[in-house]
Amino acid sequence: MGDISVGAVGAAAIAGFASLLGLIIAKEQKVSEFRQAWIDALRKCFVDYLVNINAVSDNIRLRSAGVHDDKDGLLEGYRALNEASNGIKLRINNKEKTASKLLKTMGDFEGLASDNKKMTPENIKLIEDRFLDESQELLKFEWKRVKRGEHIFVLMKYIAILIIFLSVPATIYLIKFQDREMEMQSISHSNMIRVEGFSPRY
Template sequence: MDLIATPLGLALLAASVSFLSLVISKESKISEFRQDWIDTLRQEISELISLLWEIHYKATSDEPELQSYQNLIPAGIRFSQLSAKIRLLLNSKEIDSQRINSAIDSLPGMDAKNVAKILDRDAVMESATELIALTNKVLKSEWKRVKRGEAFYFATKWCLVVSLVVTLALIISTSF
């Protein structure tokens, strides 16, 4: 019995370690992708806000050539591209992501009802501040998820720790 229990216990221990290694590798890659997502969202939001200010300064400039429609088109196109990319990065089913999308919708100059707000420095500042706050909330929760690990990894890690202790206890008890 001792000869069967010990090799079986060691095989179970080896399988557990192998499985844990596989889970750690997979979850590490997921965390890496999530960190890339965090960095991309941060970059795109900051660029969107930068373009918002660029459009505001051009639209309120005393220089007619800066105010011209032709001068505002490239920034407007890039602004639209960024807002679309940000929407694609977000999960539309999550409340905080929906709030970010709503904040983007209400940015000055985003649609006909908000176009005049692009001339109002306070409206631009308020919109930018709100978008930053909402984005920070999402980034903070995602960063916590990266630090903690995915739920499956977290649960698997503790299940394997328990099985390791039980296996070692079985090995020790059969050895004596």
């Protein structure tokens, strides 16, 4: 009876914990999927940012050479550049080291864009190389975070391992404790029977 009760309680506890762990894993898996989609959107913003920086530079250079005067194209280039820039800024945490480095480089780009004369391929190339390195570093950092899992998932994983590690000796101890208790009760019951068997009869 003791073995059954301990086993039932242990099985119920393990089943409850497994259900909780399953819910947490499902939730964190969904969070990781959202984070992956966020990374893909951020990567697209990086590409759009560089494409439009160079498009604006080409437009300015052609206007300066008198080849054509496409004001609408230049304005559209700046609009798309601002859209990509804001898309990046809204998706990253400026308090993280990798993000703050990238934002500083984007500030250098914006310094060039404020003066058409500075928007030359040579000036852009210098900053573009830094931007590529820092954007790749940021994407790598975020990808590692996705692979590692969210903080609560990592915590629950270690808690699960700890509970499994402790549950085996705890269950063995409880079973032995109840067996000993039952044995003591059995001995006590036997002694009571002997005492009653030798009691004087009147």
